[in-house]
Amino acid sequence: NAGVMQNPRHLVRRRGQEARLRCSPMKGHSHVYWYRQLPEEGLKFMVYLQKENIIDESGMPKERFSAEFPKEGPSILRIQQVVRGDSAAYFCASASTGTGEWVEQYFGPGTRLTVT
Amino acid sequence: AQSVTQLGSHVSVSEGALVLLRCNYSSSVPPYLFWYVQYPNQGLQLLLKYTSAATLVKGINGFEAEFKKSETSFHLTKPSAHMSDAAEYFCAARKSGQKVTFGTGTKLQVIP
Numbered sequence: 768n769a770g771v772m773q774n775p776r777h778l779v780r781r782r783g784q785e786a787r788l789r790c791s792p793m794k795g796h797s798h799v800y801w802y803r804q805l806p807e808e809g810l811k812f813m814v815y816l817q818k819e820n821i822i823d824e825s826g827m828p829k830e831r832f833s834a835e836f837p838k839e840g841p842s843i844l845r846i847q848q849v850v851r852g853d854s855a856a857y858f859c860a861s862a863s864t865g866t867g868e869w870v871e872q873y874f875g876p877g878t879r880l881t882v883t
Numbered sequence: 884a885q886s887v888t889q890l891g892s893h894v895s896v897s898e899g900a901l902v903l904l905r906c907n908y909s910s911s912v913p914p915y916l917f918w919y920v921q922y923p924n925q926g927l928q929l930l931l932k933y934t935s936a937a938t939l940v941k942g943i944n945g946f947e948a949e950f951k952k953s954e955t956s957f958h959l960t961k962p963s964a965h966m967s968d969a970a971e972y973f974c975a976a977r978k979s980g981q982k983v984t985f986g987t988g989t990k991l992q993v994i995p
Contacts, residue, residue, distance in 0.1 A: 771926070800983075802985075807892070807987070808987055808988075809887075809889075809973055809985035809986050809987040809988050810927070810973065810985040811985070812982050812983065812984070815982065823982060825982075858926055858927070860926075860927075871929055871932075872929075872983070874919075874926035874927040874928070875926050876924070876925055876926045877924075877925075877926055879924075
């Protein structure tokens with residue numbers, strides 16, 4: 768059973784370009800979370816999605832950032848018109864359920880975005 | 884709003900020595916607490932979690948943590964450090980629902 772997959776592992780973009788980060792959850796998981804890790808900081812929650820629904824986007828910047836988790840295919844975190852401050856590691860985590868007793872979130876290896 | 888504080892961004896111990904990584908949480912935090920480990924260029928791996936069943940929680944790789952409500956602490960310990968323990972460790976707390984709040988992390992260095 769493959770773990771959470773993220774690609775690309777490393778992404779370099781020039782200022783003003785778009786960045787698309789992909790996350791394939793573990794098989795059977797329908798809950799996806801995105802986190803951002805800035806240098807020397809912990810992980811910051813960005814967004815929580817279920818298939819075709821955004822459940823909680825309270826951690827997403829109001830502009831330029833969007834996320835989706837379609838019925839088919841991976842979850843996508845999209846950053847438009849990237850700026851240097853977007854340089855960070857972006858982690859995706861998946862879980863088998865989002866309600867009731869807490870279940871473990873399984874983390875992917877992350878995508879390291881560098882904006883030049 | 885809940886918060887998680889990790890005291891010491893860098894901790895160095897000698898191989899074989901006791902490992903103690905400190906974590907304090909805000910009093911409004913629900914009683915779900917976690918420790919994660921992150922090796923370089925990898926994602927986070929769950930070490931252990933507290934879900935109110937027992938105050939002393941044993942995790943993988945010989946780590947354990949004790950929940951102390953009076954001190955609002957959830958410190959991580961390991962009796963004898965191994966070189967392979969060198970990594971970054973994150974304490975985290977679960978807010979109501981599914982949102983998890985992470986501390987800023989502690990980098991553990993193990994000196995041979």
